[in-house]
Amino acid sequence: MNPAAESSLERAPIALREFVTGRLPGPWHWLANSLITIVLILAIFGLLFAILTLAERKILGRVQNRPGPNRTGPFGLLQPIADGIKMLTKEDIVPRAADHVLHFLAPVTLLAFSILTFAVIPFGREIVPVRLDAGVLYFFAAGAATELAIFMAGWASHNKYSLLAAMRALAQLISYELPLLLAMVPVVMLAGTLSTVGIVEAQGAWKFGLVPHWNVFTPWGFAGFVIFMIAALAESNRSPFDLPEAESELIAGHLTEYSGFKYALFFMAEYFGMCALSGMAVTLFLGGWQPPLPFLGFIPSYVWFAAKLITLLLGFIWIRATFPRLRIDQLTRLAWKFLVPLALVNLGTATFWGLTTGWGAGGQVARWAVALALVILPFVAIGRSLSRGVAPRTYRYA
Amino acid sequence: MPLSPLQLCLLFSSALFCVGLVGALARSNAILVLLGIELMLNAANLNFIAFWRYGSASAPAGGVLFAVFSIAVAAAEAAVGLALIIAIYRHQRNVRLEEANRLKG
Amino acid sequence: MTAALILIALVTVGSAGVALALRNLIHSALLLVASWAGVAAFYLWAGAEFVAFAQVLVYVGAVSMIVLFAVLLTRRSRTELTLDSPSLVRAAAALLIGGALVGILFGAIIGTGIETPAGAAPHVTVRDLGTQLMTVHPAALLIVGAILTVALLGAVVIAATERKEGGDS
Numbered sequence A: 001m002n003p004a005a006e007s008s009l010e011r012a013p014i015a016l017r018e019f020v021t022g023r024l025p026g027p028w029h030w031l032a033n034s035l036i037t038i039v040l041i042l043a044i045f046g047l048l049f050a051i052l053t054l055a056e057r058k059i060l061g062r063v064q065n066r067p068g069p070n071r072t073g074p075f076g077l078l079q080p081i082a083d084g085i086k087m088l089t090k091e092d093i094v095p096r097a098a099d100h101v102l103h104f105l106a107p108v109t110l111l112a113f114s115i116l117t118f119a120v121i122p123f124g125r126e127i128v129p130v131r132l133d134a135g136v137l138y139f140f141a142a143g144a145a146t147e148l149a150i151f152m153a154g155w156a157s158h159n160k161y162s163l164l165a166a167m168r169a170l171a172q173l174i175s176y177e178l179p180l181l182l183a184m185v186p187v188v189m190l191a192g193t194l195s196t197v198g199i200v201e202a203q204g205a206w207k208f209g210l211v212p213h214w215n216v217f218t219p220w221g222f223a224g225f226v227i228f229m230i231a232a233l234a235e236s237n238r239s240p241f242d243l244p245e246a247e248s249e250l251i252a253g254h255l256t257e258y259s260g261f262k263y264a265l266f267f268m269a270e271y272f273g274m275c276a277l278s279g280m281a282v283t284l285f286l287g288g289w290q291p292p293l294p295f296l297g298f299i300p301s302y303v304w305f306a307a308k309l310i311t312l313l314l315g316f317i318w319i320r321a322t323f324p325r326l327r328i329d330q331l332t333r334l335a336w337k338f339l340v341p342l343a344l345v346n347l348g349t350a351t352f353w354g355l356t357t358g359w360g361a362g363g364q365v366a367r368w369a370v371a372l373a374l375v376i377l378p379f380v381a382i383g384r385s386l387s388r389g390v391a392p393r394t395y396r397y398a
Numbered sequence B: 001m002p003l004s005p006l007q008l009c010l011l012f013s014s015a016l017f018c019v020g021l022v023g024a025l026a027r028s029n030a031i032l033v034l035l036g037i038e039l040m041l042n043a044a045n046l047n048f049i050a051f052w053r054y055g056s057a058s059a060p061a062g063g064v065l066f067a068v069f070s071i072a073v074a075a076a077e078a079a080v081g082l083a084l085i086i087a088i089y090r091h092q093r094n095v096r097l098e099e100a101n102r103l104k105g
Numbered sequence C: 001m002t003a004a005l006i007l008i009a010l011v012t013v014g015s016a017g018v019a020l021a022l023r024n025l026i027h028s029a030l031l032l033v034a035s036w037a038g039v040a041a042f043y044l045w046a047g048a049e050f051v052a053f054a055q056v057l058v059y060v061g062a063v064s065m066i067v068l069f070a071v072l073l074t075r076r077s078r079t080e081l082t083l084d085s086p087s088l089v090r091a092a093a094a095l096l097i098g099g100a101l102v103g104i105l106f107g108a109i110i111g112t113g114i115e116t117p118a119g120a121a122p123h124v125t126v127r128d129l130g131t132q133l134m135t136v137h138p139a140a141l142l143i144v145g146a147i148l149t150v151a152l153l154g155a156v157v158i159a160a161t162e163r164k165e166g167g168d169s
Helices: A008-021 A026-063 A079-089 A100-120 A135-156 A160-191 A196-201 A219-235 A260-285 A294-298 A301-322 A328-355 A361-386 B005-026 B030-054 B062-092 C002-021 C025-046 C049-073 C088-111 C126-135 C138-159
Strands: none
Touching (some): A008 A026, A026 A079, A026 A100, A026 A301, A079 A260, A100 A135, A100 A260, A100 C025, A135 A160, A135 A196, A135 A260, A135 C025, A135 C049, A160 A219, A160 A328, A160 C049, A219 A260, A219 A328, A219 A361, A260 A301, A328 A361, B005 B030, B005 C002, B005 C025, B005 C088, B030 C002, B030 C025, B030 C049, B062 C126, B062 C138, C002 C025, C025 C049, C126 C138
């Protein structure tokens, strides 16, 4: 066992929690521990949410050659607080014809289920909120319920744009659920476990003491990671897949009739969903809390997890700043004709990879070559066949 | 006589089954009838898990496997059933089962 | 333990009953989702984690979506979502049959003294399940795969509209 695993810094959060709750008897101890974990998750990700909104607006501003928010506090650092106060003090308007119960339930359900997904993500070597044997399945089961909340929001608003957006959102979420799950399957298959902890531990060694055994550094893992991230973008309704709330077509989609605090809840749920999916991507493909190099093991594992998570989140923001929004037909075509077949082929590649672990030194080269071919050839073939007849665009006036 | 947990589980599942049955028989909307049937399937699944929980240990995962297969089949059934309902709707412009009594197109 | 079971049962059966009695189809569908989630809670209570998550994934995630789509696709106006109440004769007959069945089943269950072993729930890991599926029941697994594929294709063929040349579909 790595000595770093036993370092005091590594165990610090758990030890601190034990220090607080250690005196309590049996069931109360468990209850207090759980409550502290929940409150901590809410606090940390709530804070991250606040920082992310600011970072997003700042980065988007910089990308578009403008300063972004800079009036509240130094460098606009107090902007999230100002936003929060604004949201809280706004009037909460409910349309008269709306379905009042569902109109209220939708944001609550959405937020509740997106928070539930955090329960199985291993944030560090010792910091796993719930160790479930079927953790990955739990994650996707909890995530699946968010679709229902979006539908409820769209339907309860009694607004044709909201309803259209809800239908679009359902079509989009169902379509992208498939590549998301199919990209996850090879990881589970090769790790031989559905538990998130087990998956991270399976990625815990280094090749030549240099290249970590993370899934993303294998041909199938890289393809799976890219497919997973594209599907995650769509699942969290982020640009360029933010069609359900495309303001130029549908006003604000299923959010049209929401205002004040309920709108803030939706906003929060979107960011929580994004964080949870990024955390899952880190767990499945980027080695979770494993440090990238062996001698960096002295830095606590949760720091590594946070670093990877924030990198992915910044990637989300960068993508939002860069890509234009897709059309609805392009969106579904991308899912069904491109991502799903590629993910299925990727399953085959991963199977090949798993069956050939025993090959010798020369065999390893052949293994890499075959696996790379299995990734690249279908990508090129499917991409070509989909864009056949579409000439490359020439932008004459741009 | 206090009821044993297994009896409670069985009471639960039979109550759910009967609710589904009444729904399937009393409503005329095809979607609701289908949902009633889904409920009855779920009630059967409950029994698998209940007997697995309190049954003999000869087949350790038998009940769970049965339930998993049953869920898969129920999903297929729901997909086909709802597709049929949409086809009926296109044909007669409503989904009332009393009116879906012609074989001729 | 028993109190939790009774609570789960009441919520599940209650929401199912209300769902099938409501006149608003969307409310019915959403309440049925709650009922399915209650069934998943029962699986969790019984210690069958895997089945519980599969139930949520399939019913709350997928079946509910198809149901909602079907509801929205089979209506012409918003007002039509509220159905006309079912005919009284049918409802009475259905209630009679259901009540009789409840009576028979409850009588049989309570009348039979089923001995339950007091042991803990059998522990089945996901790995055990997978091994069982692949070694003991591979044929069943294949057949389920075939059924799902055929059902999917069949559903698409039944529900898809034939687009006429030049006309609106």
